[in-house]
Amino acid sequence: xxxxxxxxxxxxxLAGAVQASDQLLYFEAQGIAGYSSQLQKPIYYSMNPDAEMxxxxxxxxxxxxxxGESGDWGTFAxxxxxxxxxxGVDGANNVKWEPQVYNAYFKVKTPGPxxxxxxxxxxxxxxxxxxxxGLLLRTLPIQGFGYDRDWGGGLYKDFSWGDISTSLTTGSxxxxxxxxxxxxxxxxxxxxxxxxxxxxxxxxGYGRTLDTMGYVLRDSKPQEMRLIGLDLTMLRNRFExxxxxxxxxxxxxxxxxLMYRLSFNVDPEGRLKIEAQPTYxxxxxxxxxxxxxxxxxxxxxxxxxxLAPSYEHNTSEKxxxxxxxxxxxxx
Amino acid sequence: xxxxxxxxxxYEPAGQSRQMLSLSINRMKPKLLAVRxxxxxxxxxxxxxxxxxxxVGCDLNDPDRDVARLFPESxxxxxIYTSIQKKGGEKLLSTVETRLGDKFHGIYxxxxxxxxxxxxxxxxxxxxxxxxxxxxxxxxxxxxxxxLDLQGTIRGFYIQKMTSQYAxxxxxxxxxxxxxxxxxxxxxxxDVISGRSSGKVEAIKNPAPEAEADFMAALxxxxxxxxxxxxxxxxAEASPSAQEAPKK
Numbered sequence: 001x002x003x004x005x006x007x008x009x010x011x012x013x014l015a016g017a018v019q020a021s022d023q024l025l026y027f028e029a030q031g032i033a034g035y036s037s038q039l040q041k042p043i044y045y046s047m048n049p050d051a052e053m054x055x056x057x058x059x060x061x062x063x064x065x066x067x068g069e070s071g072d073w074g075t076f077a078x079x080x081x082x083x084x085x086x087x088g089v090d091g092a093n094n095v096k097w098e099p100q101v102y103n104a105y106f107k108v109k110t111p112g113p114x115x116x117x118x119x120x121x122x123x124x125x126x127x128x129x130x131x132x133x134g135l136l137l138r139t140l141p142i143q144g145f146g147y148d149r150d151w152g153g154g155l156y157k158d159f160s161w162g163d164i165s166t167s168l169t170t171g172s173x174x175x176x177x178x179x180x181x182x183x184x185x186x187x188x189x190x191x192x193x194x195x196x197x198x199x200x201x202x203x204x205g206y207g208r209t210l211d212t213m214g215y216v217l218r219d220s221k222p223q224e225m226r227l228i229g230l231d232l233t234m235l236r237n238r239f240e241x242x243x244x245x246x247x248x249x250x251x252x253x254x255x256x257x258l259m260y261r262l263s264f265n266v267d268p269e270g271r272l273k274i275e276a277q278p279t280y281x282x283x284x285x286x287x288x289x290x291x292x293x294x295x296x297x298x299x300x301x302x303x304x305x306x307l308a309p310s311y312e313h314n315t316s317e318k319x320x321x322x323x324x325x326x327x328x329x330x331x
Numbered sequence: 332x333x334x335x336x337x338x339x340x341x342y343e344p345a346g347q348s349r350q351m352l353s354l355s356i357n358r359m360k361p362k363l364l365a366v367r368x369x370x371x372x373x374x375x376x377x378x379x380x381x382x383x384x385x386x387v388g389c390d391l392n393d394p395d396r397d398v399a400r401l402f403p404e405s406x407x408x409x410x411i412y413t414s415i416q417k418k419g420g421e422k423l424l425s426t427v428e429t430r431l432g433d434k435f436h437g438i439y440x441x442x443x444x445x446x447x448x449x450x451x452x453x454x455x456x457x458x459x460x461x462x463x464x465x466x467x468x469x470x471x472x473x474x475x476x477x478x479l480d481l482q483g484t485i486r487g488f489y490i491q492k493m494t495s496q497y498a499x500x501x502x503x504x505x506x507x508x509x510x511x512x513x514x515x516x517x518x519x520x521x522d523v524i525s526g527r528s529s530g531k532v533e534a535i536k537n538p539a540p541e542a543e544a545d546f547m548a549a550l551x552x553x554x555x556x557x558x559x560x561x562x563x564x565x566x567a568e569a570s571p572s573a574q575e576a577p578k579k
Contacts, residue, residue: 021411024445069455071407109395158396194392194491197498235494237470268544269437270471298438329445 025330026061028081030054030134034321041088046136046308046321049087052100052174052214054136054323057083072109079103079133098215100174102133102149113157122150123165124185124203126231126244134325136308137261137277137294140244144213145257145281146205147173150183162190162199171209171225181222183207193233203229211251223252238265253284271298289313302328388445389463389474392491401461401478401487402451409450413563416442423562430558433523439465439472446559457481462560463491466552469544470494475552483557483565485513490549497539501549509535515557523551
């Protein structure tokens with residue numbers, strides 16, 4: 001709770017300070033509620049009570065540009081939440097607040113690549129550039145294969161044909177641990193999505209990483225990671241296609257995972273979206289399949305509502321989760 | 332991986348007594364009620380999806396690459412955030428709508444849409460601007476960026492987002508060349524509702540007749556972009572207070 005108070009004090013300070021044209025500050029709040037056929041009771045998370053997202057939360061999203069006489073040279077980003085964890089897996093609901101830090105990095109422009117330091121997306125797969133911060137559908141890192149954010153540093157450079165990025169991070173995800181763990185990753189991609197509606201990326205990852213879920217350390221011993229990944233995004237007319245695959249060793253287990261997300265934009269403004277995402281994986285001896293649908297509607301000025309039914313094969317669990325997502329610019 | 336390991340509890344097997352059957356039905360009720368509650372809440376909120384729009388901004392996705400390509404002589408850029416609400420509120424919105432010849436509507440045209448203006452520099456000297464706007468297209472939103480010199484003349488035209496199968500034709504350099512040299516004055520005769528125009532704007536040809544809606548959207552976005560830049564930047568720079576020499 002003390003950390004949460006500090007976080008909100010920082011938010012109030014920033015809200016007062018943001019009048020300049022080189023900063024953006026957004027307030028974020030979300031409500032999550034659903035039902036689990038396995039627990040046979042209401043749930044207040046979209047995946048697991050230990051996972052960092054999605055849970056009911058309030059937070060803010062801050063971005064500041066630093067400029068000199070000849071233009072921008074740096075960016076600072078801070079994205080935090082106070083999330084409510086309602087854990088009813090083992091019986092009565094246990095409720096606690098959890099402060100969360102997502103983006104917390106400083107990025108500097110150099111004559112060569114951009115350099116970032118802090119908590120940011122590692123350079124591996126679709127998750128390295130596709131922001132799932134407010135979404136219900138999970139990328140492979142959010143599903144457990146990698147980290148949506150990790151602590152460390154990285155490089156990024158655009159070219160006319162695509163881009164290259166690398167990162168060297170702790171391999172611990174949301175929390176910071178130094179138990180001999182680390183993760184190196186690199187991605188090279190071809191195609192400029194904003195110009196050709198197409199991008200294909202090849203990623204490599206190596207290291208000894210920790211088994212964490214959200215801020216929970218499930219095993220303190222770093223485990224082997226050797227992964228190769230391929231991701232592809234194609235946009236055509238009303239359809240968006242996203243593929244992400246990886247194969248190799250993850251947490252000392254032979255692993256492969258495959259995800260395909262099909263999105264359909266119903267209206268010309270892209271306010272209504274219908275999505276389907278099958279995900280298939282093998283982790284050690286366990287093979288599993290997850291099918292999720294998602295219906296999204298940008299309902300009001302700052303409110304998006306989503307409804308996501310899902311089915312997981314191994315547990316035969318059927319879940320249905322609703323999200324109310326509020327994102328309000330404070331200019 | 333990341334699944335709940337607790338085994339499913341399920342309900343009683345077949346062949347049970349009437350009492351146990353009743354218990355089973357009662358146990359199902361909360362489950363059905365909860366699922367129905369979630370679905371009903373979703374549908375309820377969905378039906379109030381009317382005229383309360385969202386505010387969606389428009390940034391360059393890859394500013395380093397794009398600025399270098401659109402302004403080859405540039406050495407850097409500065410990012411500025413603004414909005415109609417910040418710059419003049421309802422009065423400014425009314426002025427922009429009058430100049431556009433149409434009301435603002437939809438999620439891309441609200442008073443609090445955040446606009447990103449890129450000031451382009453060659454060393455320490457400002458040489459122009461890049462600014463983008465969102466516009467409703469045929470298959471979703473499109474994003475139209477204008478590259479402008481210090482006088483507000485178009486020196487480049489760039490469609491960042493367009494998912495139509497005919498996007499390549501509207502993104503082709505030949506199409507964009509038709510906008511070079513045009514100014515807000517040329518677009519003042521363009522009717523964004525009927526699509527009728529005269530002069531230089533009338534001469535802009537649609538390379539993809541199958542994508543007429545996106546072509547019209549691109550023209551509306553261009554006019555809107557020029558008006559906004561005129562209100563945000565050029566009129567402010569040309570105002571007497573901005574031009575007043577410093578007192579000795």
